[in-house]
Amino acid sequence: xxxxxxxxxxxxxxxxxxxxxxxxxxxxxxxxxxxxxxxxxxxxxxxxxxxxxxxxxxxxx
Numbered sequence: 720x721x722x723x724x725x726x727x728x729x730x731x732x733x734x735x736x737x738x739x740x741x742x743x744x745x746x747x748x749x750x751x752x753x754x755x756x757x758x759x760x761x762x763x764x765x766x767x768x769x770x771x772x773x774x775x776x777x778x779x780x
């Protein structure tokens with residue numbers, strides 16, 4: 720079984736938008752809602768995660 724080590728996003732405000740990300744497993748990036756740690760986990764490739772981050776940076780720039 721894969722054990723992800725999650726860290727909370729620095730952009731999470733603790734009340735509404737709380738995202739945790741795990742990058743400790745080779746070939747996978749895991750994302751979950753920190754308010755529901757036993758809930759679903761979204762798993763994507765590192766390349767997909769990097770593309771997602773580029774889009775976010777471009778839209779905030």
